[in-house]
Amino acid sequence: MTVTGDFDRIALLGLIVGQFRINRHGEHGPNHWARVRKHALTVGASTGADLLVVELFAFLHDSQRRNENEDPLHGPRAADYATSLNGVRFELTAEQLEKLCFAIRHHSDGGKHPDPTIQTCWDADRLDLGRVGIKPAARYLSAAGAKEIEAAYQWSLASPEQEDLRLWGLL
Numbered sequence: 001m002t003v004t005g006d007f008d009r010i011a012l013l014g015l016i017v018g019q020f021r022i023n024r025h026g027e028h029g030p031n032h033w034a035r036v037r038k039h040a041l042t043v044g045a046s047t048g049a050d051l052l053v054v055e056l057f058a059f060l061h062d063s064q065r066r067n068e069n070e071d072p073l074h075g076p077r078a079a080d081y082a083t084s085l086n087g088v089r090f091e092l093t094a095e096q097l098e099k100l101c102f103a104i105r106h107h108s109d110g111g112k113h114p115d116p117t118i119q120t121c122w123d124a125d126r127l128d129l130g131r132v133g134i135k136p137a138a139r140y141l142s143a144a145g146a147k148e149i150e151a152a153y154q155w156s157l158a159s160p161e162q163e164d165l166r167l168w169g170l171l
């Protein structure tokens, strides 16, 4: 399969938002995905992460939530969804897809991982905990992720509803 570093974001996001079951303006919606994407690309530039994988993680990891609270299977469901879109909306190698799916499946388990791409995904999600009033903790982040805590926390608190628009502006 051809490996490309790019994909049609409008088509992918349209598909994801179209099937999203919960509040589009809620804590796990596109405004969160946009901040996770920015954190993933920022941290990933330092960690050497696969930037295509971490961007796809941002868009997909919470896409299968069925509520805003207890939904322990939303990661595994989203990993299956990501697999179904490979070769349709983006093109990943088997190794890339494996990392993406592992990161998505286990993103809310609270662990750390030695692979820089997987850990960058988890850093990016955890760096947006300020939106629910939790300050990110360095012990759950890579060294590169920990450097972003203050800026990320202020960003989460300052504009929780506006990054959605910024996301679409990126397209």
Ligand SMILES: [Fe+2]
Residues within 6 Å of the ligand: 061, 062, 074, 107, 108
């Ligand atoms: Fe999640």
Ligand SMILES: [Fe+2]
Residues within 6 Å of the ligand: 028, 032, 036, 061, 062, 125
């Ligand atoms: Fe998330």
